[in-house]
Amino acid sequence: MAQVVSPITRQVTRENRGILSRSVDVRLEDVDDCLVYDRRGVSFPFRSLYQDRKSVIIFVRNFLCYSCKEYVDDLSKIPREALEAADIRLIVIGQSTHHHIEPFCSLTGYCYEMYVDPERCIYQKLGMRREEKYTESANPSPHVKSGIFIGQMKTIWRAITSPAFDFQGDLHQQGGAIIVGPGSQVHFSHFDSNRLDHMPINWLMQLAGVQQTLDFSDKPKIIHV
Template sequence: MEENKKFFEQKAAVPPSQFIINLDGDEPKLTTSRLKEIGECFVYDEVGNRHTMSELWSEFRTIFVFVRSFLCFTTKEYVEDLALVPRQNLKQAQVRLVLIGCAHWKHIREFKKLTNYPYMVFCDTDYDVYNRLGFQKNKEIGRPGDSPHVKSSSIGGFFSSLYRAVTSSSKFDYQGNFDQQGGSLILSPDLTVHYFHADKTARDHTPINTLLSIAGVKKILFSHDTGSQSKVLNY
């Protein structure tokens, strides 16, 4: 947890009441007792060290993004955009951004390199957190256009995922259950839930600027006109 010391200079002093609370109608009774139970679940970092979930939210308001298999094209393209969130914006708002996958932790480094994702990544290899949050299991990909962050068509994305499956360092390892959907959660150290959403399809993830806005982080403007290297403008 060395990032605690390097990334932030002081804790947020803004009262939680100044932030939006929007449970999006998906909350599986996120009571304090349920959150404490989730807080005791273990997730693993890129070298296999385990951490309790409560460690990740104990100091700062935290945006958790839970994703599908690392091989899924919707996961890759969403995280590529998530990687563009400026570190300074998070620092100014005193917000932590945490990505959680359902693959084995050994895949984290390769996935971070692939997506240029610079922030914390952990894996819930036993699906303990996914199950307790009530995340869905289905094969639904969703329709093109459902997500502003997924640029590939379903067919193109399928072949992209297949190519990565056969060329990755762990050939034909699914890197997470393809039937497992993800979701998002914004939580404060006092266990105030500011936002929760359980994805119904692979393209149903919450738009990144929605997460940033609810957490009190400056939004960013995504432009995909230049291809894979998106231009980001603050506004």
């Protein structure tokens, strides 16, 4: 579990939030009726995920992607009590078949809600990118620890050793993050430009109303006594 750090050392402020978030317009009415599937293959309308509570919804590229795997590794470290105190749901959505949910949760240690959109209905209707774009001003995800070469090797190895040899989603599809609900309220949205363009988890949690700041680094912690 991620260590809770106090006080907050990097706050998302009104001045820098627009720069950091690159927020885009989201029309929930376009995707309300799109179906998502749980790990048993049971379908639900997308709107059921945010109708009654505020939800932080993360869309990942594919379950074999090393950067998505490492990002969800860190999502799994968020303490449940931090989410409960803010009264929010944390949800990850992939674009493979539902059979890959259970193995991906086991691999990452992720214990919160996860669904799939195998037809990429939500990805497409919300306008998420289907190619990668890199810019000099882009900030790489602080949650991806592997370099591109090593990361690609990890992806290939997982594909080869997977019981079901498939790519677990469209390799060109990019992901994103939205904070929505209850109802049709859209509080924030960010669509990734490339595999490293994740919204930093602390910033995302702060925008959703989580009061704690979490330390996801692997560096040794110094305790002052």
